[in-house]
Amino acid sequence: MNTIVLKAREIAVKKECDVLVAGGGTAGISAALAAARQGASVVLCEQEWALGGLATLGVVTVFLPLCDGRGTQHIFGIGEELLRLSITAGYEDRFPDAWLGDHQDVEKRNTQRFLVQFNPQMFAIAAEKLLLDAGVKILYGTKVIDLCTDGNRISTCILNNREGWDAVRVKTVIDCTGDGEVAMMAGEEMRTFTQNFASYWGYYSAYRGNGCDGYRIYSENFKDHRRYDGTKAEDLNDMMFFLHKKLWERTERVREQEGNPHIMPVTMQTIPPVRMSRCIVGAYTLDESEEGKKFPDSIGRTTDWRKPGPVFSVPYRTLYGKTENLLCAGRNISVTDDMWDITRCIPTCCVTGEGAGVAAALAAKQNKAVKNVDINTIQEILKQNQILVD
Numbered sequence: 578m579n580t581i582v583l584k585a586r587e588i589a590v591k592k593e594c595d596v597l598v599a600g601g602g603t604a605g606i607s608a609a610l611a612a613a614r615q616g617a618s619v620v621l622c623e624q625e626w627a628l629g630g631l632a633t634l635g636v637v638t639v640f641l642p643l644c645d646g647r648g649t650q651h652i653f654g655i656g657e658e659l660l661r662l663s664i665t666a667g668y669e670d671r672f673p674d675a676w677l678g679d680h681q682d683v684e685k686r687n688t689q690r691f692l693v694q695f696n697p698q699m700f701a702i703a704a705e706k707l708l709l710d711a712g713v714k715i716l717y718g719t720k721v722i723d724l725c726t727d728g729n730r731i732s733t734c735i736l737n738n739r740e741g742w743d744a745v746r747v748k749t750v751i752d753c754t755g756d757g758e759v760a761m762m763a764g765e766e767m768r769t770f771t772q773n774f775a776s777y778w779g780y781y782s783a784y785r786g787n788g789c790d791g792y793r794i795y796s797e798n799f800k801d802h803r804r805y806d807g808t809k810a811e812d813l814n815d816m817m818f819f820l821h822k823k824l825w826e827r828t829e830r831v832r833e834q835e836g837n838p839h840i841m842p843v844t845m846q847t848i849p850p851v852r853m854s855r856c857i858v859g860a861y862t863l864d865e866s867e868e869g870k871k872f873p874d875s876i877g878r879t880t881d882w883r884k885p886g887p888v889f890s891v892p893y894r895t896l897y898g899k900t901e902n903l904l905c906a907g908r909n910i911s912v913t914d915d916m917w918d919i920t921r922c923i924p925t926c927c928v929t930g931e932g933a934g935v936a937a938a939l940a941a942k943q944n945k946a947v948k949n950v951d952i953n954t955i956q957e958i959l960k961q962n963q964i965l966v967d
Contacts, residue, residue: 586742588735593746594620594714595941596934597734598753599721602630604907604926604933605753606704607655611934612751613711615958617941620745621713622736624720625848628704630755632923633697634848636778638669638794641922642690646885648683650676650691651878653963656927659704663695666703669794670694690885694794697844719743721754724762730901730946731763748941749902751933756808757855757909765898766858770914771806773851775799777820780844781831792843795827807854816849852908852921859911860948861894865919874952875966876932876959879925889919890966893952896933901946906933928964935959 596612598605601623609621631637640660643652650657664672671694672678675685708715716738723735731750736743752759761767778796802819805812824845832840867889874893881887895911896904905911906929908921919925935958940947956966 588742588744590733590744590746592620592714592743594618595748596620596751596937597622597721597745597747597749598751598934599734599759600630600753600755600907601625601628601715602753602755602907602926603632603659603923604755604930605630605751606659606708607927607930608751608753608906608934608937609708609713610655610711611931612938613708613713613934615935615938615942617938619713620716621708622716622719622721622734624718626717627701628708628715629697629701631848631850633701635846635850636697636780636844637850638695638697638778639671640693640695641882641924642692642880643924644676644686644691645880645888646690648686651880651888651965652924652928653965654877654927654959655931655962656924657963659927660691660693660924662703662707663700664693666699667696668693669696721759721762724759726763728901729899731903734759747902748944749904749937749947751930751937752857752903752905752909753907753930755851755854755908757857757905760857760898760900760903760905760909761855763900763903765900765903767855768858769806769808769855770853770917771808772804773807773816773853774804775802775816775819775823776850777823777827778846778850779824779842781828782841782843783835783837797823797827799823805851807849807851813849813851816851817846820846820850853914853917856909856917857898857905857911859895859898859905861892862911862913863889863892863895863916863920864913865915871967876936876955877928877964877966879919879928881919882922882924883918889916891920891925891928891932893932893936893955896929896936897947901948902940904933904937904947906930931962931964932959
């Protein structure tokens with residue numbers, strides 16, 4: 578392989594912060610908000626130009642359940658706050674009336690899960706306002722591209738945006754990239770998943786010439802098609818080419834079915850819909866077989882969005898590896914493949930994001946390694962926000 582060597586360059590250190598959050602999906606939103614509420618100075622870097630990740634830019638617009646499917650809510654805190662925010666911003670369908678309606682029905686909760694379908698654009702804007710009001714510094718169009726380390730700690734994050742390269746001195750970092758990009762740069766042991774199938778979510782209009790009769794959501798999984806490695810640039814390009822082709826074909830098919838040549842897509846995915854790609858091999862790796870198991874370092878619970886019943890506690894140790902001031906949240910925490918399909922969903926990302934945000938703020942304030950922050954203190958703060966850590 579041919580190689581080149583970049584010449585050394587000086588990079589201005591323009592910012593400092595207690596907590597840098599890389600990635601502005603639902604995990605990043607939760608992490609930044611939780612850290613800011615603990616009094617930390619927070620910078621959130623998001624390479625796109627809106628918050629929400631797959632939930633908004635990927636148009637995966639179902640805020641999956643906070644309950645176990647048997648009538649009991651297990652996810653509270655920022656997870657519930659964001660679900661309610663998505664409703665306030667303008668929900669589209671599947672309103673959980675048994676949980677939030679004017680005439681709540683406890684019995685109906687046994688069959689109606691606590692979830693909602695939301696509007697992606699309104700939710701992204703509402704989340705942005707929430708973070709700005711909390712004092713979070715949001716940097717859109719910005720990506721962490723390298724790290725400077727001091728021993729086993731990250732001292733500076735190198736950023737890239739329209740102005741070129743920038744540098745931020747950090748006390749703690751939370752990797753919410755979804756792909757473990759910062760953890761990989763820090764030298765953490767990583768695990769990859771290469772069997773992602775293509776999945777399309779989008780909206781199309783029912784335009785009939787003089788106005789719009791509304792729009793309809795369209796989603797489809799292509800499990801019989803090839804699989805994609807979410808860590809490979811060429812695979813991600815191929816996935817998007819395929820999905821764009823399917824969107825075109827779907828539009829033509831709906832036009833023919835409805836006898837309306839004016840049917841048009843009104844939104845489309847602008848990021849690859851990758852479920853799982855790369856995750857940290859942390860201090861503890863959670864498995865689906867540990868349903869109902871109690872952990873002394875639990876930072877909250879999650880349920881199984883795929884079926885009613887299972888409830889899992891999430892250990893704090895799944896959020897960190899060997900780097901002293903790095904935490905992970907969202908779909909790149911330390912789990913097995915079987916558990917990954919559960920922890921990648923929006924509510925669990927909120928749980929791990931909130932736990933990471935609280936812990937990172939404490940680590941920065943106390944000048945401690947993240948693994949040495951007192952778990953009882955973390956749990957007490959989480960319990961104040963109604964998180965179930967037992």
